[in-house]
Amino acid sequence: MPRPVKLTLRAFHLFWRGMREWCGDAAYERYLHSSATRFGSHRVLTAKEFYVEQLNRRYSRPNRCC
Amino acid sequence: MTGNGLLKKLLKTFLWLAIAILGAAALGKIALQRGETLNAIWFVIAAACCYLVAFRIYSAFIAARVLTLDDSRATPAERHDDGRDFVPTNKWVLFGHHFAAIAGPGPLVGPTLAAQFGYLPGTLWLIVGAVLCGCVQDFIILFASIRRDGKSLGEMAREEVGPRGGLIAQLAVLIIMVILLAVVALVVVNALSSSPWATFTLAMTIPIALLLGLYLRFLRPGRVLEASLIGVALVLFVVVAGQWVSDSPSWSHVFTLTGVALAFAIIIYGFAASALPVWLLLAPRDYLSAFIKAGAIFSLAAGILLVRPHVLMPPLTRFVDGNGPVFAGKIFPFCFITIACGAISGFHSLISSGTTPKMILRESHARYIGYGAMLLESFVGVMAMVAACAMPPGVYFAINSPAGIVGASPGEAAATISSWGYPLTAQTMTNLAHAVGEHTLLNRAGGAPSLAVGMAQIFSSTIGGDRLLSIWYHFAIMFEALFILTVLDAGTRVGRFMVQELGGRVWKPFGRTGWMPGILLSSAIIVGLWGYFLYQGVVDPLGGINSLWPLFGIANQLLAAVALVVATTVLLKMGRKRWIWVTLAPMAWIVTITMTASFQKIFDSNPRIGFLANANLLTAQIAAGKVPLAKLADTQRLIFNQKLDAAVTALLALMVIVLIVEAIVQWYSILSSLRDPVLHESPYVATQWPPDFSGVAHGDN
Numbered sequence: 001m002p003r004p005v006k007l008t009l010r011a012f013h014l015f016w017r018g019m020r021e022w023c024g025d026a027a028y029e030r031y032l033h034s035s036a037t038r039f040g041s042h043r044v045l046t047a048k049e050f051y052v053e054q055l056n057r058r059y060s061r062p063n064r065c066c
Numbered sequence: 067m068t069g070n071g072l073l074k075k076l077l078k079t080f081l082w083l084a085i086a087i088l089g090a091a092a093l094g095k096i097a098l099q100r101g102e103t104l105n106a107i108w109f110v111i112a113a114a115c116c117y118l119v120a121f122r123i124y125s126a127f128i129a130a131r132v133l134t135l136d137d138s139r140a141t142p143a144e145r146h147d148d149g150r151d152f153v154p155t156n157k158w159v160l161f162g163h164h165f166a167a168i169a170g171p172g173p174l175v176g177p178t179l180a181a182q183f184g185y186l187p188g189t190l191w192l193i194v195g196a197v198l199c200g201c202v203q204d205f206i207i208l209f210a211s212i213r214r215d216g217k218s219l220g221e222m223a224r225e226e227v228g229p230r231g232g233l234i235a236q237l238a239v240l241i242i243m244v245i246l247l248a249v250v251a252l253v254v255v256n257a258l259s260s261s262p263w264a265t266f267t268l269a270m271t272i273p274i275a276l277l278l279g280l281y282l283r284f285l286r287p288g289r290v291l292e293a294s295l296i297g298v299a300l301v302l303f304v305v306v307a308g309q310w311v312s313d314s315p316s317w318s319h320v321f322t323l324t325g326v327a328l329a330f331a332i333i334i335y336g337f338a339a340s341a342l343p344v345w346l347l348l349a350p351r352d353y354l355s356a357f358i359k360a361g362a363i364f365s366l367a368a369g370i371l372l373v374r375p376h377v378l379m380p381p382l383t384r385f386v387d388g389n390g391p392v393f394a395g396k397i398f399p400f401c402f403i404t405i406a407c408g409a410i411s412g413f414h415s416l417i418s419s420g421t422t423p424k425m426i427l428r429e430s431h432a433r434y435i436g437y438g439a440m441l442l443e444s445f446v447g448v449m450a451m452v453a454a455c456a457m458p459p460g461v462y463f464a465i466n467s468p469a470g471i472v473g474a475s476p477g478e479a480a481a482t483i484s485s486w487g488y489p490l491t492a493q494t495m496t497n498l499a500h501a502v503g504e505h506t507l508l509n510r511a512g513g514a515p516s517l518a519v520g521m522a523q524i525f526s527s528t529i530g531g532d533r534l535l536s537i538w539y540h541f542a543i544m545f546e547a548l549f550i551l552t553v554l555d556a557g558t559r560v561g562r563f564m565v566q567e568l569g570g571r572v573w574k575p576f577g578r579t580g581w582m583p584g585i586l587l588s589s590a591i592i593v594g595l596w597g598y599f600l601y602q603g604v605v606d607p608l609g610g611i612n613s614l615w616p617l618f619g620i621a622n623q624l625l626a627a628v629a630l631v632v633a634t635t636v637l638l639k640m641g642r643k644r645w646i647w648v649t650l651a652p653m654a655w656i657v658t659i660t661m662t663a664s665f666q667k668i669f670d671s672n673p674r675i676g677f678l679a680n681a682n683l684l685t686a687q688i689a690a691g692k693v694p695l696a697k698l699a700d701t702q703r704l705i706f707n708q709k710l711d712a713a714v715t716a717l718l719a720l721m722v723i724v725l726i727v728e729a730i731v732q733w734y735s736i737l738s739s740l741r742d743p744v745l746h747e748s749p750y751v752a753t754q755w756p757p758d759f760s761g762v763a764h765g766d767n
Contacts, residue, residue: 021159022166023353025291034149051288052345054150059344060563060579061218062239062416064352064556066172066246066407066622 027054082122089115096189096381103376106452109185110370113193113448117441120197125205125437132637132645133209135429140753142215142424152216155425156761157434163425165439166356167417168204169363171250171514171550172407172622173447178513178520179615180404181454181462182392186381187401188451195402195409196444199652203626205436206633206649207415211423212432213747219419219629225746226635228728234721235628236564239416241718242621243561244592246413247336248599249618250550252610255328255600256512257543262321263308263503263536264543265328269321270304271351271548272335278350290353297354298361301548305541312503325604332554333597339555340562340589348555355552362521362545366449369524379455379462384486391467392511393612394674395666399659403619408447410656412625414440415632427761428753453520454513460490461498465516468609469509479508503536511609514550518542561592602707605700612674613711616667620715623660624722627653631729638736639743657726664719668712677712681705 001009020026028047031037031054037044045053092112096104129135146152155163180188211217217225220239224232258265278297282289311317323331339348388396393404407413418436426432454462463483464472472479476492483490499507502522507515522538530538563579565588570577576584603610630653637646670676673683684705687693693701735741 018156018159018162020291021156022162023290023294023356025289027153028288030153031149034147034153036148036150040148047287048283051282052343055344055349057150058421059348059556059559061420062413062557062560063167063421064170064553065168065411065413065417066170066250066553066618 082119085115086119089119097186099381103378105374106370106377106456107374109189109448109452113445116193116197117445121438121441124197125201125433128202128205128648129430129433132642132648133206135432137428137430138752139429140751141212141426141428143426144753144755145751152424154427154761157427157431160422160425160431161435161439164417164422164435165442166359167421168414168439169359169443169446170407170553171253171546172411173443174450174517174546175253175513176405177408177447177451178454178517179392180401181379181451182383182385182390183397183401184382185377185379185451185455187397188405189448191402191405192408192444192447192451195405196440199656200410200444201437201440202648202652203410203629203633204414204418204440205432207629208418208423208432208436210633210636211419212426212429215748216424217419219415219632222419223628223632226632226639227725227732230728231725234725238625238628238718238721240561240564241714242413242625243557244595245599245614245618245621247554247557247596248603249614250553251332251596251600252603252614253512253514254332254547254550255325255604256510257514257547258328259325260322261504262318263312263540265321265323266311267304267308267540267544268547271301271354274300275347275351275354278353279346282350283345293350294353294357297350298357301354301358301544305544306537308540309503309536329600329604333593333600336554336558337589337593340558340593341585344559348559352552352556355549358545359549363446365525366453366521369528370449370452373524373527375456375524377452377455378457379459383459391463391471393615394672395616399663400616402659403616403623403663405447406619406622408444410626412622412629415625415629450517453517453524457516457520457523460484460488461494462516463488464490464495465507465510465519466513467509468511470607470609474509476508501532501535502539511611514543514546518546558592562588565591608674616663617711617715620660620663620667621718623656624718627656627660627722628725630656631725635729635732638733639745661719664715667715677708681708
């Protein structure tokens with residue numbers, strides 16, 4: 001594959017991954033790979049459970065400013 | 067040093083010198099230009115160069131000398147990594163998170179309102195205030211919270227300053243929340259009032275958010291990106307569809323609402339968003355808002371760079387004398403109070419001691435995220451100032467002045483504003499309203515419509531020309547209203563938790579966040595509190611913004627004073643006496659402007675400034691029989707509201723004075739070695755991460 005195409009694809013890949021991280025799209029994958037989930041004794045939440053639990057926590061403290 | 071290394075160093079020095087000289091030249095051009103209009107590109111150059119130099123030199127100095135950031139120390143994200151609250155996050159991703167959290171309507175609305183003094187005072191304070199005050203506050207509070215396992219501002223105030231400090235910070239946050247929610251809701255009401263297009267567009271974002279909520283909860287849990295893209299497409303469609311509604315006599319009638327009707331609609335919405343499950347309405351709306359906010363801010367920056375509009379507002383207007391039609395009061399202290407968030411925002415300290423410190427990967431990232439994100443917010447403020455000042459001053463004053471001052475008809479407004487020396491014809495306002503698809507643009511105090519006109523003119527000069535002016539105007543209104551409502555519903559929910567926490571101290575079951583009667587009652591209390599101030603603003607003959615925005619500014623800046631008191635105490639306890647001016651000087655300045663503003667808002671003899679003078683004037687009018695019987699009850703309510711505003715301002719000022727006195731006692735005992743300072747930092751733990759670990763997910767760095 002030519003180098004400019006490779007670089008462009010890599011830039012897109014990085015941008016997409018950054019966007020997923022920024023907006024919370026990758027939050028569940030993060031949770032699955034966190035050390036507490038991998039090595040902890042708690043039951044691992046399903047994607048649905050994690051989504052609701054995460055929102056409840058996030059919106060119980062100031063998270064949007066004036 | 068090798069020859070190559072020396073050459074590189076010299077080149078770098080010259081580059082930074084060139085940036086500094088360019089910035090100084092641009093600032094000089096802005097400050098000294100008289101007689102001719104100024105190109106907006108000078109604002110961009112001045113701001114960008116000042117920010118770059120400040121970041122390169124001042125933030126590096128704070129990081130290295132004042133805070134001595136230590137990358138060998140494990141951050142809370144590493145020590146407590148649970149994939150939920152404590153999540154090690156890439157520096158740039160966290161920068162985006164933090165910026166999205168701190169950037170609200172304040173840096174857009176504040177500079178737009180402060181443009182009544184001319185472009186110069188507001189622009190200078192936006193740049194200087196951010197560099198020396200706002201960024202410093204955000205950076206140091208973020209650092210302090212990282213060193214304390216992500217503790218909140220209230221917890222840090224309690225531990226480092228004293229038990230009263232924690233309670234004061236908690237109460238100050240609740241009061242600022244109430245005032246903030248009322249004032250941002252008032253901005254929305256003034257933007258949507260009698261505008262079927264804008265009201266329809268915003269109303270439709272509610273079913274769109276509900277749809278996304280159901281999609282994300284049941285169909286594709288957590289797939290935020292794809293859901294948001296669908297949502298953004300739908301929102302853009304309803305912006306266009308709003309024109310069809312506006313053109314249809316029957317539908318237009320349905321969505322043409324008065325200020326009072328809109329206020330009640332927003333109050334009901336706030337209650338629903340607070341009491342309904344968060345995944346159904348609040349979170350999906352927040353996702354939509356984040357994407358549209360990022361897109362609109364980026365587009366505005368690109369538009370200003372492409373169009374390079376001329377700034378038509380003079381550097382200083384005649385209203386530096388304190389008799390401005392948008393709000394009353396002189397440059398000192400009211401320009402600073404009005405700009406608020408674009409230069410320094412106390413509310414940021416809640417974000418800097420909330421989610422961000424729990425996600426930061428290394429201590430050195432606090433410089434980019436704490437200091438850097440605030441610089442970007444200040445840049446948003448400068449762009450808002452440019453957008454407001456790029457329209458003819460007469461048009462700006464016609465949109466932002468209340469009917470009680472300029473008159474309600476285009477003819478009256480044009481005559482009054484022209485008599486101030488800012489030429490305006492009634493036809494200009496009628497044509498402009500027609501061009502943006504509105505019945506009228508007069509008396510839309512609050513900043514949102516004038517900013518939308520400014521943005522629409524910049525956007526339409528880039529894409530679509532006059533043909534798309536109305537679409538761009540309503541896109542800008544939707545963008546502002548959407549993320550104002552996001553602040554409103556998220557704030558109401560957090561306020562509900564605060565009310566439940568305070569109430570739980572008196573009656574335990576009330577504190578249970580999952581107990582439905584408690585949820586409903588606490589939601590009703592918090593909505594009732596800000597709803598009251600909102601209603602008061604809507605029916606205020608002077609437009610409401612005149613009273614509420616300064617009150618919000620004072621509350622916000624007093625919270626900044628609280629944060630800077632905490633930061634100063636932390637530095638003293640760390641033994642950084644030599645560098646104490648870094649936080650002490652901004653704190654002294656913020657306390658001076660807020661106390662002066664508080665004093666003037668309460669006691670000034672001008673009824674447009676002083677709450678008590680206005681109450682006395684209205685009382686005298688009743689006593690003299692000048693108030694018609696039909697308006698007697700309204701006037702009595704106005705008198706009560708003015709006294710209430712005075713009491714709230716006094717309470718806020720008093721709380722901060724108590725905190726400062728407590729802090730000074732603490733500082734004195736440290737400086738005179740009467741007491742050994744106890745720093746409540748978490749113990750040092752060495753990081754286990756390799757130096758090149760960037761926080762990229764799933765171990766793929």
